[in-house]
Amino acid sequence: MKKLYYFIVLLTGAFVIQSCNTPPSASPEAIAAFESVIPKPVSATHTGNAFLITDKTTVIADPSAMEVGNYLVNLLRPATGFNLPLSESKDEASSGAIVLSIIDNKSLGDEGYELAVTTEQVTISANKPAGLFYGVQTLRQILPAAIEQSAVQTATWEIATGTITDHPEYTWRGSMLDVARHFFSVADVKRYIDLISLYKMNVLHLHLSDDQGWRIEIKSWPNLATHGGSTQVGGGAGGYYTQEQYAGIVAYAQARFITIVPEIDMPGHINSALASYGELNGGITIVPAEGRIDLSPKTSVIDGKSKPTQLYTGTEVGFSTLQLKKEATFKFVDDVIRELSALTPGPYIHIGGDEASVTKKEEYIVFINRFNEIVKSHGKRMIGWDEIAQGTIDSTVTVQLWHSEEFGQLAVEKGSRLVMSPAKKVYLDMQYDSATRLGLHWAAYIEVADSYNWDPATLIDGVAKENIVGIEAPLWSETIVTMDDIEYMIFPRLPGIAEIGWTTTANRSWEEYKVRLAKHAPRWKVMGIDYYPSTQVPWAK
Numbered sequence: 001m002k003k004l005y006y007f008i009v010l011l012t013g014a015f016v017i018q019s020c021n022t023p024p025s026a027s028p029e030a031i032a033a034f035e036s037v038i039p040k041p042v043s044a045t046h047t048g049n050a051f052l053i054t055d056k057t058t059v060i061a062d063p064s065a066m067e068v069g070n071y072l073v074n075l076l077r078p079a080t081g082f083n084l085p086l087s088e089s090k091d092e093a094s095s096g097a098i099v100l101s102i103i104d105n106k107s108l109g110d111e112g113y114e115l116a117v118t119t120e121q122v123t124i125s126a127n128k129p130a131g132l133f134y135g136v137q138t139l140r141q142i143l144p145a146a147i148e149q150s151a152v153q154t155a156t157w158e159i160a161t162g163t164i165t166d167h168p169e170y171t172w173r174g175s176m177l178d179v180a181r182h183f184f185s186v187a188d189v190k191r192y193i194d195l196i197s198l199y200k201m202n203v204l205h206l207h208l209s210d211d212q213g214w215r216i217e218i219k220s221w222p223n224l225a226t227h228g229g230s231t232q233v234g235g236g237a238g239g240y241y242t243q244e245q246y247a248g249i250v251a252y253a254q255a256r257f258i259t260i261v262p263e264i265d266m267p268g269h270i271n272s273a274l275a276s277y278g279e280l281n282g283g284i285t286i287v288p289a290e291g292r293i294d295l296s297p298k299t300s301v302i303d304g305k306s307k308p309t310q311l312y313t314g315t316e317v318g319f320s321t322l323q324l325k326k327e328a329t330f331k332f333v334d335d336v337i338r339e340l341s342a343l344t345p346g347p348y349i350h351i352g353g354d355e356a357s358v359t360k361k362e363e364y365i366v367f368i369n370r371f372n373e374i375v376k377s378h379g380k381r382m383i384g385w386d387e388i389a390q391g392t393i394d395s396t397v398t399v400q401l402w403h404s405e406e407f408g409q410l411a412v413e414k415g416s417r418l419v420m421s422p423a424k425k426v427y428l429d430m431q432y433d434s435a436t437r438l439g440l441h442w443a444a445y446i447e448v449a450d451s452y453n454w455d456p457a458t459l460i461d462g463v464a465k466e467n468i469v470g471i472e473a474p475l476w477s478e479t480i481v482t483m484d485d486i487e488y489m490i491f492p493r494l495p496g497i498a499e500i501g502w503t504t505t506a507n508r509s510w511e512e513y514k515v516r517l518a519k520h521a522p523r524w525k526v527m528g529i530d531y532y533p534s535t536q537v538p539w540a541k
């Protein structure tokens with residue numbers, strides 16, 4: 001009997017020792033997640049075992065990476081329910097830890113990172129906190145989808161071992177949200193920021209004014225927000241951000257390494273300002289009853305110059321213009337840009353400049369040139385839609401290509417660089433197909449494959465990679481009313497557009513990408529993200 005007892009003790013002991021020594025092997029799910037990161041990393045090699053996040057796991061961060069460390073623990077704590085104490089790295093043992101480490105490795109650049117997972121430890125290393133942040137986004141994607149739950153889950157928090165080395169192809173990887181046609185709350189904009197940061201985007205362009213609404217408080221011209229912001233497409237209540245609220249959005253974005261690029265669209269798309277201050281009114285014209293974009297000159301002025309216009313809640317474009325003959329208008333522009341610049345830590349101010357169909361061409365060019373001077377005088381760099389290529393622009397100006405190859409080429413000839421937003425590929429307000437409940441289709445129907453399958457550097461003759469700063473996907477909101485609408489139009493196209501900005505064309509293929517994309521749907525479900533279930537994507541049943 002005693003012998004049997006000793007035998008059992010020995011056996012159990014051996015088993016315990018054995019299971020301590022044999023590292024857990026990675027499950028097929030963990031390996032699939034490791035292989036499904038979006039945007040696709042420069043290289044990713046898994047080694048078959050797993051690291052487990054447990055109630056013993058700690059997070060250790062370089063002193064300059066404590067903010068990213070905080071972001072990481074806040075991401076991991078809700079679903080795991082673990083303490084995950086965060087400490088500054090000293091020389092303590094780091095076995096069982098997730099380590100965020102600032103290193104010096106030129107090949108990673110300002111935004112690259114290396115993620116090394118062993119059975120003992122997870123290490124994210126980068127030259128800059130931005131790189132660590134992107135490494136954290138990758139780490140998030142290689143954990144089980146349940147990590148995105150907001151309440152404690154019983155799950156094995158397993159990460160496949162291996163190494164991911166990664167850095168982006170383009171420096172501008174953005175999206176634009178039109179908060180003018182329909183207004184979106186601060187909470188919605190913050191969620192938008194969170195959604196784009198999942199896929200390592202680093203620019204959020206906010207379209208803050210249009211014919212239908214003015215969405216940012218300007219203290220020197222208060223009616224812009226209070227009157228110009230008081231409605232929206234369809235006649236709803238509209239709204240605007242106070243400067244304090246706006247600063248909150250900027251700070252929220254900054255903590256996610258996202259630069260806010262604010263846009264005040266001028267000299268067209270300006271009715272909300274003309275309704276607020278009559279002296280700015282250079283005339284508005286009868287808009288066509290049908291047809292979305294009519295760039296032909298319109299002649300019949302229906303609203304007297306220098307008188308306030310009516311607020312506008314329709315969806316036509318290209319019918320309003322600032323009064324460019326009066327000096328007062330430039331005082332207005334200067335005041336707006338001054339206040340906006342003070343709220344903008346980023347280098348860019350977007351001046352719109354699109355579809356100024358009722359502005360005389362000579363006046364338009366003079367205006368763009370003066371605008372550039374005003375933007376510069378407030379220490380910022382001008383960006384505008386591709387029509388601004390007609391102005392006297394140079395390498396200090398950035399041009400956002402949306403519809404005209406000719407203006408894109410002209411911009412490049414003048415030494416400017418382009419942000420690529422070709423409407424036929426990346427306009428997120430375009431319908432997926434003719435059955436899509438939301439959206440427009442003047443540029444194209446854009447299925448998921450269409451928005452993925454193209455290369456910014458070969459799209460336009462005479463526009464090469466060195467002429468391009470990056471890519472941006474705009475979401476115009478004529479038909480977009482709720483956060484749910486937003487999600488349905490940006491998912492699942494936005495992750496693919498983010499990948500165009502991050503991953504080299506040589507490393508991308510639709511056939512391979514669509515399989516990775518399908519693997520993200522369970523995460524979106526957990527996060528409550530509504531998405532279009534395109535039949536092009538092999539979603540799991």
Ligand code: TNX
Pocket residue numbers: 317354355385402427429440476477478
């Ligand atoms: C064109 S893109 C516009 C916007 C509209 C959009 C709708 C651009 C510079 N102008 O004013 O909202 O089409 O898709």
